[in-house]
Amino acid sequence: MSIAELSFRDRPINMDAKGSRKWVYAKKPSGKWYRRRTLFSWFLLLFWIAVPWIRVNENPLILLDIANRKFIIFGAIFWAQDTFILAxxxxxxxxxxxxxxxxxxxxWCGWACPQTIFLEMIFRKIEYLIEGDYKKRYKLDQGPWTGEKILKKTLKHGLFIFIAIAMTNVFLMWFTGSERWLELVREPFRQNLSGFIVMIVVSGVFYWIYSFFREQVCTMVCPYGRMQGVLLDSNSIVVSYDYKRGEPRGTKNEGDCIDCHQCVSVCPTGIDIRNGTQLECINCTACIDQCNKIMHITNKAPGLIRYASEKTIKEGHASVWNTRNRAYSVVLLVIFSFFIYTFVSRPVIETTILRTPGLLFQENGDNTISNVYNLTIVNKTHEEMPLEIRLLSHKGRIQMAGNSMIVKDQGRFESTFILFIPKEELNSDKTEVEFGIFNNNELIETYKATFVSP
Known part of the structure; x- marks a missing residue:
């Protein structure tokens, strides 16, 4: 190969020698693999939209409430105290x-990445519908501003803006819940001006990405494409060109590749898959479908471009398992099993008892010393729990700020109490005391804190 032919290794394909942007006008894909990806994308989009509305035990299926440090994942609720389990x-x-x-x-990039799904299955489909396939779009972009061009661009970008705003609001529901989102919609936007501004800014970012930045997210920003240089090996199954079957290229040569460049024209990142694995390749299968059409026309077997590993093409070796795969599998199994264990065995409540900041001990007339404590209890069950706190380690009494300790299902209880301990029970200025949390006279959790005295 000449130096010019190897330039694809020097820079991203959508960038010229001076570093300027080269727009990629990809041909509209079609075929068996594209239909499969479309159906799978519909499923993921439906899941993404429906999640905030699906209820499990009256809670969203998934909720990432960062403000309140409450996370719900498939009906299981995690609080800030469950950070280790979430990790x-x-x-x-x-x-x-x-x-x-x-x-x-x-x-993942070709089938499940949100960037690919939104760009290829929503925004590009709208573009194909309004402006036509790649030749018509290129001609329209390079041509003068006629009435037709203004109409098509206005309609396209108007739909892009509408979809970007809708995307932002769906994502917002993942973080606030559908009920809170409905409240925000009904309220005057002046009451939530900062949130409204954030929504507009995020929508603008989405619009800019899918209207202008597009495939550069994959080729220039996303680190995952660069990770594949470390993660992939000769056993990894990727979208591959069968060079043993395809070379030498050309209609008059013995190879099956007729050098028609149809695989290049349909690629959303503009690469030539025949050059081998490249960081721009997102494994979208568009080149597989297009090449199979050419193979059908030329009466040759499909699969010149297909899912295959380097070892499969070179040696006919089909197995993907090796020592590295097995090692990763074992580590994953161990860590996930540990996650299941910690999740199942986590306490039904999470208690925090801390001395009230800024307050010292108090000497009382009945020969007792008192400390004031702040109490927080998180109920991780789906049942309302009447609770009682008792002192286990010493003689003494507890005076609660309220009359009862009833924690609602998946709720949080916060209160203050005073602990009185007789002086003869205390041997130093700092004494460790142990509390017990009881539910119907059953001890369900203990907590240790410090008691300060003269």
């Missing part, structure tokens, strides 16, 4: 992505 879940997810990438390449 295990996130680590398991990251390891799953790593294992999946090692085995199946960037299939």
């Amino acid at each position: 295990l879940l996130m680590l398991s997810f990251v390891l799953f992505i790593v294992l999946f990438t090692v085995t199946f390449g960037r299939i």
